[in-house]
Amino acid sequence: MELALDLHSHSVFAGGTQSLKISPETISSNRKKALEHLTKITETMPLKGIDVIGTGDSQFTQWTEILKSELTEEKSGIYIFQGSSTPAFMLQTELIFTAPIGKRSKIVHVVFLFPDFSTIDSLNDLLEKWEVKQKKMARPFIKCGDPGEVGKRINSILDIDSLIDAIPAHIMTPQGVFGSNIRINKLDKFFGTASPRLKIFETGLSADPVFLGLIPELDDKILISNSDAHSSSLHRMGREFTVISCHDRTYSSILDSLRKGKIVFTAEFPPEEGRFFLTGHRGGRKKPGLHHENEYCFFSPQHVPDNDRCPICHKSLTIGVFQRCVEIGRAQGAHRNLIDVKPKQHFIHMVPLIDILSHILIIKTKTSKSIISHYQKIVEILGPESHLWQISSAEIRSKLEGVISEPILSAILEVKAGNFTFKPYGYDGEYGSLEIGQRGNYKDVKVINSSRSNKALTEFLK
Ligand SMILES: [Zn+2]
Ligand SMILES: [Zn+2]
Missing domain, CATH: 3.20.20 (TIM Barrel)
Structure with missing residues (x-):
């Protein structure tokens, strides 16, 4: 079983x-x-x-x-x-x-x-x-x-x-x-x-x-x-x-x-949603001595500044999971590349259905009645949420079409197809923020917002 x-x-x-x-x-x-x-x-x-x-x-x-x-x-x-x-x-x-x-x-x-x-x-x-x-x-x-x-x-x-x-x-x-x-x-x-x-x-x-x-x-x-x-x-x-x-x-x-x-x-x-994925410093940090105001920075491993120092406050950055995996691998004598890694176990990436609904309905409170009622409707038709990630997209479309709104259905199918990313990715204790409909490239990220405008992030979001 x-x-x-x-x-x-x-x-x-x-x-x-x-x-x-x-x-x-x-x-x-x-x-x-x-x-x-x-x-x-x-x-x-x-x-x-x-x-x-x-x-x-x-x-x-x-x-x-x-x-x-x-x-x-x-x-x-x-x-x-x-x-x-x-x-x-x-x-x-x-x-x-x-x-x-x-x-x-x-x-x-x-x-x-x-x-x-x-x-x-x-x-x-x-x-x-x-x-x-x-x-x-x-x-x-x-x-x-x-x-x-x-x-x-x-x-x-x-x-x-x-x-x-x-x-x-x-x-x-x-x-x-x-x-x-x-x-x-x-x-x-x-x-x-x-x-x-x-x-x-x-x-x-x-x-x-x-x-x-x-x-x-x-x-x-x-x-x-x-x-x-x-x-x-x-x-x-x-x-x-x-x-x-x-x-x-x-x-x-x-x-x-x-x-x-x-x-x-x-x-x-998806790892890039996790709170410690990239290396960086978030804005509004409360720790004494970290003078950031709302400025922030985050990097994928190849762009991390020398000595892991924050370009804004010059203290040690919070090292992300991506960087740690790379450096541990090297310390253990391997120079493996993400593209070449063949995972020995089968796995799927998924986004919790509640998060998809919250994103599409633009409701931040994830326990809101509207989100829960949409959730229940979907689960009633498709079976438990875990099934969503195991059955085919065609089956989902045939069962949900006309029953739930098209934007919700297409968001679910986009996530199943891997067409989603996070802007920004998770870093320094912040979860990544979901974007549906496009793929991201977390291997090449360098964002430093030291101008207190939102320019750096705006550029990254393009
Ligand atoms: Zn724990
Ligand atoms: Zn800093």
């Missing part, structure tokens, strides 16, 4: 859009919000076409208790909510490891999957032993003395049970292992002796199997995609996902398929 997985999400207890205050007085109101979150996920996932979702934050006590009391185990390691068979839940959490590298501390996010609640209790015993303040945080920080200790601790968690797996999260973003925040070029420089045990890696929103194909060390790794959603909104959950083939819907069968690389395809955000 085939299953669509989104194995990295967060509960209402993690930071982000819905973060809650954790105190004895808020327990009952938090519980109510957490239950609403479970209900919303259960309504949303069938529309998205995601079969199995990671619970997020499963070691965080308040959330663990809710999961234990509200979910029922359908099959080994697979849980359902209120009798609804879709989605199924797998116990998952994200741990944040920190270790000094040189004078600064590197922060790296790692997703963990657990086969049952007793393994989570064992993890919590370890966190207690290591004096991690997990009770206060849904995503605990595990402070290590050096990368050797990171490796030992990951090994200790994996040693709890052979069905626990560790998946380095969004590996190219600043808080991923290969990200720009303290640049390392080999996995063992952070993961120490745990490196050989790490087999499954998350591409993250700003990278896809082609970009990661520039890095030799990832050649024998399995790449998966997840939403890393911090809310249950339609445009966040399942915005990236992985379709696997597996024997049945049990935890061990799913994990076995992942470990053996039985990936049918991953559905990827």
Whole structure:
């Protein structure tokens, strides 16, 4: 059977859009919000076409208790909510490891999957032993003395049970292992002796199997995609996902398929939309000492200024995923070219349907009633959103013609045909801004707006 997985999400207890205050007085109101979150996920996932979702934050006590009391185990390691068979839940959490590298501390996010609640209790015993303040945080920080200790601790968690797996999260973003925040070029420089045990890696929103194909060390790794959603909104959950083939819907069968690389395809955000794609500095940065006002700059690797210095404020630029992939590949002795990379896994680029609708209807609020009602109409006819990227354009046209407006239909078909780009591309924490109907060339971008007019961007937009 085939299953669509989104194995990295967060509960209402993690930071982000819905973060809650954790105190004895808020327990009952938090519980109510957490239950609403479970209900919303259960309504949303069938529309998205995601079969199995990671619970997020499963070691965080308040959330663990809710999961234990509200979910029922359908099959080994697979849980359902209120009798609804879709989605199924797998116990998952994200741990944040920190270790000094040189004078600064590197922060790296790692997703963990657990086969049952007793393994989570064992993890919590370890966190207690290591004096991690997990009770206060849904995503605990595990402070290590050096990368050797990171490796030992990951090994200790994996040693709890052979069905626990560790998946380095969004590996190219600043808080991923290969990200720009303290640049390392080999996995063992952070993961120490745990490196050989790490087999499954998350591409993250700003990278896809082609970009990661520039890095030799990832050649024998399995790449998966997840939403890393911090809310249950339609445009966040399942915005990236992985379709696997597996024997049945049990935890061990799913994990076995992942470990053996039985990936049918991953559905990827176009990397150039991701928040850290190009190298640059955005306008209006709040960091002290970065005197930018509304000026900004962004570059593809071949145009990045010497020493990675910003031509406007002269501080270090935020290094983008594109540049990182190129420089890691070179540091590992490869001189691969994007055009020549043959991704070893099948994948598709997609744009969340909600984002397409928001663009065409010119409505910024992605939870607006008008967007949602168009969304529901399309899904009612075509089936879950994930199908949109698997069925033919001719089928879509024949089913939607006359039912939805022509601009919406043609936008969907243009995106399917790859006729879209982002203006500008994502950089320095900003998502790329969608343009439908043309293709872009992110390999040759050099924009410096130091005149405070919008001239540079206007030229780029032509
Ligand atoms: Zn993360
Ligand atoms: Zn700057």
